Amino acid sequence: MPVEKILVIQTAFIGDAVLTLPMIQSLSNKFDNCGVDVLAIPSTAELFYSSPFVNKVFVIDKKNEHKSFWSVIKIAKIISANNYTKIFSPHRSLRTALIVLLSKVKETSGFSNSSFKQVYKNIIEYRYDFHEVRRNLELAGNKTNDTDWKILPIITPSEEVRKKVEEILSKEKINNFVAIAPGSIWATKRYPEEYFKKIIDYLISQNETVLLLGSKDEFEMCNSISKTGDKVFNMAGTLSLIESIQILKKAKLLICNDSAPTHLSMCADIPTITIFCSTVPEFGFSPYNNKSESIGINNLSCKPCGIHGHSNCPLGHFNCGNKLLPEKILPIIKKILNNES
Numbered sequence: 001m002p003v004e005k006i007l008v009i010q011t012a013f014i015g016d017a018v019l020t021l022p023m024i025q026s027l028s029n030k031f032d033n034c035g036v037d038v039l040a041i042p043s044t045a046e047l048f049y050s051s052p053f054v055n056k057v058f059v060i061d062k063k064n065e066h067k068s069f070w071s072v073i074k075i076a077k078i079i080s081a082n083n084y085t086k087i088f089s090p091h092r093s094l095r096t097a098l099i100v101l102l103s104k105v106k107e108t109s110g111f112s113n114s115s116f117k118q119v120y121k122n123i124i125e126y127r128y129d130f131h132e133v134r135r136n137l138e139l140a141g142n143k144t145n146d147t148d149w150k151i152l153p154i155i156t157p158s159e160e161v162r163k164k165v166e167e168i169l170s171k172e173k174i175n176n177f178v179a180i181a182p183g184s185i186w187a188t189k190r191y192p193e194e195y196f197k198k199i200i201d202y203l204i205s206q207n208e209t210v211l212l213l214g215s216k217d218e219f220e221m222c223n224s225i226s227k228t229g230d231k232v233f234n235m236a237g238t239l240s241l242i243e244s245i246q247i248l249k250k251a252k253l254l255i256c257n258d259s260a261p262t263h264l265s266m267c268a269d270i271p272t273i274t275i276f277c278s279t280v281p282e283f284g285f286s287p288y289n290n291k292s293e294s295i296g297i298n299n300l301s302c303k304p305c306g307i308h309g310h311s312n313c314p315l316g317h318f319n320c321g322n323k324l325l326p327e328k329i330l331p332i333i334k335k336i337l338n339n340e341s
Helices: 014-018 021-030 045-049 069-081 094-103 132-139 159-171 193-205 216-226 241-248 260-268 326-337
Strands: 006-009 036-040 054-059 086-089 107-111 122-124 178-181 210-212 232-234 253-257 272-276 293-296
Touching: 006 021, 006 094, 014 045, 014 260, 021 036, 021 045, 021 132, 036 045, 045 054, 045 241, 054 069, 069 094, 086 094, 094 107, 107 132, 159 241, 178 193, 193 210, 193 216, 193 326, 210 216, 216 232, 241 260, 253 260, 253 326, 260 272, 272 326, 293 326
Parallel strands: 006 036, 006 086, 036 054, 086 107, 107 122, 178 210, 178 253, 210 232, 253 272, 272 293
Antiparallel strands: none
């Protein structure tokens, strides 16, 4: 078998990066464990650094250092100098297409809905009815069925990360806990805070400890929610992505919105309840291990109102969130915590 040198380009957000990992694992195995290099953005680089299937990570800072067109040329020259035999690009932007074009790599694969898709030698149909993991596996040349695509992303935390997480839990005397990640960059993806408070109140009544996760920008929101009880710990903004995954491995359950924590929990392979307000699981970004469930209101004529969400409800009522009462979620929480089938 000829030696392959493979580059994967994924410069999208955290969730997209996590959902690329199964494809990278598949490529590494398919080409006799050749290892794969990745082009990523600063906020997701640590995910790829922590994958045992990734050799090297190139970082492109699209918002700062590599914002200009000349920087695109510079990145393309670096890629060209590495003599890659294949490029796979789940990312579908014009910038990515230009990098692929200028890199002069002969074997390139991209999706049918990519910008400037003509630069790719192999154009793979973007199946809107598939989960994102399955779409990426198809991009890598895998013919999948309804079950064999469910490959969980593998992350290997360092000993330093494992030690830090153990010290955090030991210091706070946290043994068993339920994790909640109430944030999202999109307002219409965020389940109402007052409803999260009711869920936390229920968990406390069941003698559960709650750990709140999120970015540093979500600290204040988590802080207002954490005031519901003394068994609630706000760790928003204190953990890296890999540390978050490691701490999730210790959780009995994660409750979150349709956002990055859903995908981080797949790395941890824990039960997850994902709340879909303005979006729907059919977009292909739902939790997919056997321990998890998705919930949302499905009979609203205005839903979904967009694949990413909005800063405000376009109609002003936010029925997709407000009408999804905590009472509809509590039975699912109870079932998972009691290990009921």
